[in-house]
Amino acid sequence: MRLTIHRGTRQIGGSCVEIATDSTRIIIDAGLPLDDIREDQKPRPKLDRDKPIPEGLAPVVDGLFAAGQKVDAIFLSHAHADHSGLLSHTREDIPVYMTRGTSKMLLAGSIFAAQCPVPRERQRTMKPRQPVVLGDLAITPWSVDHSTFDCVALLVESGGKRVLYSGDLRLHGRKPGMARALIQAASSPPVDVLVMEGTHFSGRHERGPTEEELEADIAGHVRTAEGLVCGIFSPMHVDRLVSFFKAARNNGRTFVVDPYGAFVLHLVSGQCRIPRPDAAAGIRVFYNAHFEQTWQRKNLGKIHGMFTASRVSKDEILRSPKDFLMLFRPSMLKLDFAGAFPSAAKCLYSYWNGYLVRKEWSDFKTQLAAAGGEFIECHTSGHIFSDDIVEFVKAVNPKEVIPVHTTSPSSFGEHFPNVRFPKDGEGIAV
Numbered sequence: 001m002r003l004t005i006h007r008g009t010r011q012i013g014g015s016c017v018e019i020a021t022d023s024t025r026i027i028i029d030a031g032l033p034l035d036d037i038r039e040d041q042k043p044r045p046k047l048d049r050d051k052p053i054p055e056g057l058a059p060v061v062d063g064l065f066a067a068g069q070k071v072d073a074i075f076l077s078h079a080h081a082d083h084s085g086l087l088s089h090t091r092e093d094i095p096v097y098m099t100r101g102t103s104k105m106l107l108a109g110s111i112f113a114a115q116c117p118v119p120r121e122r123q124r125t126m127k128p129r130q131p132v133v134l135g136d137l138a139i140t141p142w143s144v145d146h147s148t149f150d151c152v153a154l155l156v157e158s159g160g161k162r163v164l165y166s167g168d169l170r171l172h173g174r175k176p177g178m179a180r181a182l183i184q185a186a187s188s189p190p191v192d193v194l195v196m197e198g199t200h201f202s203g204r205h206e207r208g209p210t211e212e213e214l215e216a217d218i219a220g221h222v223r224t225a226e227g228l229v230c231g232i233f234s235p236m237h238v239d240r241l242v243s244f245f246k247a248a249r250n251n252g253r254t255f256v257v258d259p260y261g262a263f264v265l266h267l268v269s270g271q272c273r274i275p276r277p278d279a280a281a282g283i284r285v286f287y288n289a290h291f292e293q294t295w296q297r298k299n300l301g302k303i304h305g306m307f308t309a310s311r312v313s314k315d316e317i318l319r320s321p322k323d324f325l326m327l328f329r330p331s332m333l334k335l336d337f338a339g340a341f342p343s344a345a346k347c348l349y350s351y352w353n354g355y356l357v358r359k360e361w362s363d364f365k366t367q368l369a370a371a372g373g374e375f376i377e378c379h380t381s382g383h384i385f386s387d388d389i390v391e392f393v394k395a396v397n398p399k400e401v402i403p404v405h406t407t408s409p410s411s412f413g414e415h416f417p418n419v420r421f422p423k424d425g426e427g428i429a430v
Contacts, residue, residue: 001019001020001021001156001159001163002019002428003017003018003195003427003430004017004018004019004425004427004428005017005018005195005402005404005424005426006018006059006424006425007033007059008424009402009409009421009422009423009424010407010423010424011406011407012034012082012199012406012407013031013034013082013405014031014032014033014034014059014082015028015030015077015405016028016030016031016061016064017029017165017195017404018061019137019156019163021135021136021137024135024136024137024158025063025069025071025072026074026139026156027071027073027074027094028074028076028154029074029076029077029084029167030064030074030076030083030086030087030090031080031083031085031086032082033057034082053065053089057086058086059424059425060425063091064090064091064094065086065090065091067091071090071091071094072094072134073094073124073132073134074097075096075097075126075132076096077151077152077165077168078105078148078150078152078167078168079098079102079105080147080168081109081115083167083168084106087118088117089116092119092122095122095123095124096124097125097126097132098118098123098126099125099141100127101149101268101271102149102151102152103118103123104149104150104264104267104268105150105236105267106118107267108236108260108264111263111300111303112235112259112260112263126139126141126152129143136159137158138156138157138158139155139156139157140155140156140157140185141153141154142154142155142181142182143175143181143182144169144179144182145169145170145171145173145174145175145176145178145239146168146173146382147168147239147381147382147383148234148238148382149264149268150271151167153165153166155185155191161192161430162186162191162192162193163191163192163193163194163430164186164191164194164195164396164398165195166196166404167197168199168382169383169384170381170382170383170384170385170388171384171385171388171391172384172388173210173239174211174212179392183392183395183396187395187396187397190397190398190399191398192398192399192430193398193399193402193430194393194396194398194400194401194402195404196389196393196402196403197383197405197406198404198405198408198409198411199381199383199406200384200385200389201386201389201403201406201411201412202406202407203407203408207385208379208380208381208385210380211239211240211243211380213380214378214379214380215243215246217378218231218348218350218378219250219251221346221376221378222251222253222346223251225322225344226344227322227343227345227346227373228317228321228324228326228342228344228345229324229346230326230345230346230348231244231326231327231348231350232328232329232348232350233349233350235257235258235261236264237350237382238264238268238274240350241261241265241274244325244327247325248282248324249282252323253324253325254282254284254312254323254325255282255284255325255327256284256312256317256324256326256327257277257285258285258286258288258291258332259291259295259304261277261327262283262285262307263303263306265277265283266306277310279310284310284311285310286311286314286317286326286327287304287307288335288336290331290332290335291304314336314337318342321342328347330361330364339367340367341368341370343371344373345368345371346373346376347364347368347373347376348376348378349376349377349378350379352379352381353377353379386411389415390415393415393416398418399418400418400419400420401416401418401419401420402419402420402421402422403419409421
């Protein structure tokens with residue numbers, strides 16, 4: 001086998017990895033690079049499928065985005081844009097393998113988060129622990145715990161050689177059994193190469209709470225709240241949806257989601273044990289102004305009618321704000337609440353705190369403080385902590401480790417003697 005990391009050896013995001021033999025060639029992930037977070041930075045313009053990719057946004061990969069050497073398939077580890085964001089610009093004749101849940105998250109993201117969709121005719125479903133055989137490659141997905149639904153690591157085998165691509169994962173989530181199963185599969189016999197994510201080696205060495213500890217922290221803040229509680233987090237983070245839902249339920253509050261969150265719950269509830277967006281389950285749906293203004297233009301009549309029985313109005317929330325915990329986003333402050341928070345609101349922020357340098361958040365906190373409210377960071381990472389990286393790699397016991405998804409690959413050399421440091425685009429014989 002030949003392994004080439006086209007992008008990701010020295011940066012977080014923009015992931016794109018190739019594994020090939022003389023007869024078969026696959027690409028793992030085709031992601032957008034993450035922006036540097038600076039105080040004056042504006043959001044990146046949205047990609048348009050019908051226009052060329054802006055220069056420098058895609059790695060140079062022969063045959064992936066334009067004519068060239070044949071690519072037999074693309075395998076997607078999960079739905080986050082830094083792994084999937086360039087898929088719609090890849091050649092239309094290349095099939096894309098993904099889990100059922102990843103397909104659902106891509107659908108939700110394309111409808112509600114301006115992500116480019118992957119046409120259904122290109123999608124192929126892969127099931128965890130069941131190998132996909134393409135030519136002389138066998139690719140087996142293994143479920144991992146991350147901050148979106150149904151993510152996988154990928155074990156690629158050919159001619160007695162084995163490469164494990166970790167994707168993005170963590171050991172502090174709700175499903176520790178996933179990591180144990182992956183370690184067992186990858187360590188017996190040991191993989192020849194482990195391509196290992198190292199996000200938290202990038203200057204983030206501190207350990208955060210587990211998902212269950214975070215849930216307890218959220219519940220404590222809800223318990224002492226005197227008014228409306230606003231949860232600020234990504235609806236695609238299903239574990240975080242569960243944490244906020246349980247915190248609301250255990251404190252006698254109704255959990256309020258927007259149509260985006262409701263649609264994610266609807267999709268996922270058919271695949272795992274998670275409550276549907278239904279008033280009987282303690283979940284109501286707030287049709288925010290942005291959705292009401294755009295659903296007809298976007299032809300979302302089916303989704304608009306899907307949750308009407310569980311709708312809750314702004315007036316109902318404002319009449320008794322202490323009865324609700326509400327999924328919230330900054331745009332709702334202006335569009336739905338006329339720029340003024342209800343008195344004594346608590347906002348529980350559950351994203352990476354690096355985003356808080358943006359002006360929109362300083363303005364948001366100023367308006368919250370004016371209403372006597374409180375802004376509280378309640379978050380834990382979707383990525384494996386530094387000490388857990390060491391534990392995981394030692395447990396897998398690979399013959400060789402290659403860092404990826406990190407700005408500090410050298411940190412791997414401080415912990416493991418068998419690290420290789422290729423450059424982006426450099427081919428490696430396995």
